[in-house]
Amino acid sequence: MNLTKKKCLIAYFSRKGQNYVGGKIVNLKVGNTEVVAKMIQKITGGDMFHIESVTAYPKDYGEITEVAKNELRTRARPKLTGRVENMGVYNMIFLGYPNWWGTPPMAVFTLLESYDFSGKTIAPFCTHEGSGMGHSEPD
């Protein structure tokens, strides 16, 4: 992909804390998706935006799976802590998220429904524990 004429934004959701990695629960100091987002930033020189819900997610793995399941069931649109003020200037958006129950965390949908992305290219990237992108792309 030729990015020379592109103004890139790397918007990502990532949660540090307990997670299931390689078959066991570990405490991640930096979330997996954030690690990848930083790699993309280095390559593209783009701006970063961390998609964060106002209500912080539990660090406990058992608790977060329940909270996430509930948000998915109710099609929640959690309020975000911030906005991308200058979304208009970006024409290439790398959108990163973990696979949560087969789809992105609901906060990612809040972001997607908050701006007009007409004419912009969105390149999704997803981290997961085996289910790949799930059904996140059509979602």
Ligand SMILES: Cc1cc2nc3c(=O)[nH]c(=O)nc-3n(C[C@H](O)[C@H](O)[C@H](O)COP(=O)(O)O)c2cc1C
């Ligand atoms: C609530 C929740 C649901 C998850 N659901 C799935 C899943 O359905 N499939 C999968 O492969 N991994 C699943 N995972 C694992 C995460 O996708 C994986 O650990 C991801 O890299 C976490 O990214 P992060 O550290 O940036 O938040 C889930 C993790 C959590 C916390």
